[in-house]
Amino acid sequence: MNGKIGRPEWAVNIERALVHLTENEKECDDITNEKYREYARASMAIARKKYQNEMATYQRALDEGYVVVDRIVNLPFEESCGLRLSKFFAALREEARILALRCPNCRRVIFPPRPVCGFCRISVGERDEDWQILNDTGTVISVILATEREVDRPTARIIGRPNPCAFIRLDGGDPWTVLVHHLELVDPEVLKAGLRVKAVWKPREERRGRMSDIEYFRIIEP
Ligand SMILES: [Zn+2]
Numbered sequence: 001m002n003g004k005i006g007r008p009e010w011a012v013n014i015e016r017a018l019v020h021l022t023e024n025e026k027e028c029d030d031i032t033n034e035k036y037r038e039y040a041r042a043s044m045a046i047a048r049k050k051y052q053n054e055m056a057t058y059q060r061a062l063d064e065g066y067v068v069v070d071r072i073v074n075l076p077f078e079e080s081c082g083l084r085l086s087k088f089f090a091a092l093r094e095e096a097r098i099l100a101l102r103c104p105n106c107r108r109v110i111f112p113p114r115p116v117c118g119f120c121r122i123s124v125g126e127r128d129e130d131w132q133i134l135n136d137t138g139t140v141i142s143v144i145l146a147t148e149r150e151v152d153r154p155t156a157r158i159i160g161r162p163n164p165c166a167f168i169r170l171d172g173g174d175p176w177t178v179l180v181h182h183l184e185l186v187d188p189e190v191l192k193a194g195l196r197v198k199a200v201w202k203p204r205e206e207r208r209g210r211m212s213d214i215e216y217f218r219i220i221e222p
Contacts, residue, residue, distance in 0.1 A: 196221035
């Protein structure tokens with residue numbers, strides 16, 4: 001191997017990710033609910049296997065005489081989300097409110113707010129009366145228990161949480177006004193369609209105008 005070629009950044013980061021996994025495995029012990037602790041550990045084991053395999057592939061390539069190059073492509077960019085979504089995200093941040101549009105023609109709720117009604121093909125959202133506030137309560141229509149967590153490759157940090165996710169039909173909308181968000185860490189046995197839930201908002205100083213301004217949804221009625 002050419003001594004001048006260092007280890008590629010992605011390989012260094014995978015090794016760092018494996019170190020972070022070890023730290024996160026220790027944090028798993030702090031999860032009080034036994035089932036979530038098992039899920040979290042299983043998720044770590046899957047990630048560990050995945051990254052160990054990548055390192056083994058890297059080592060095999062080196063052993064066979066290949067030159068392995070750094071191929072992390074970093075493309076930072078900023079993008080305007082447009083007037084409707086800007087208003088929507090600003091309301092999350094400033095007022096802890098979930099806004100939607102209602103088409104003046106067919107009266108369907110458009111959520112998240114988009115500039116055109118997909119049914120009527122007309123522009124929506126220019127008039128104040130097109131806007132409405134949805135409640136931050138709703139009904140769970142299905143639940144996802146995701147156990148695998150991702151590693152953010154450029155930083156080697158583990159992202160995501162072991163919380164269950166739910167499709168939530170928000171009050172004040174149409175039957176298809178559905179938001180996907182985290183639920184609180186409750187016993188998975190109690191998770192089912194039909195649960196009534198309410199948003200738990202981050203405090204104002206932590207809100208950034210993103211869906212994650214809602215920390216999670218708490219069950220208010222079984
Ligand atoms: Zn319409």
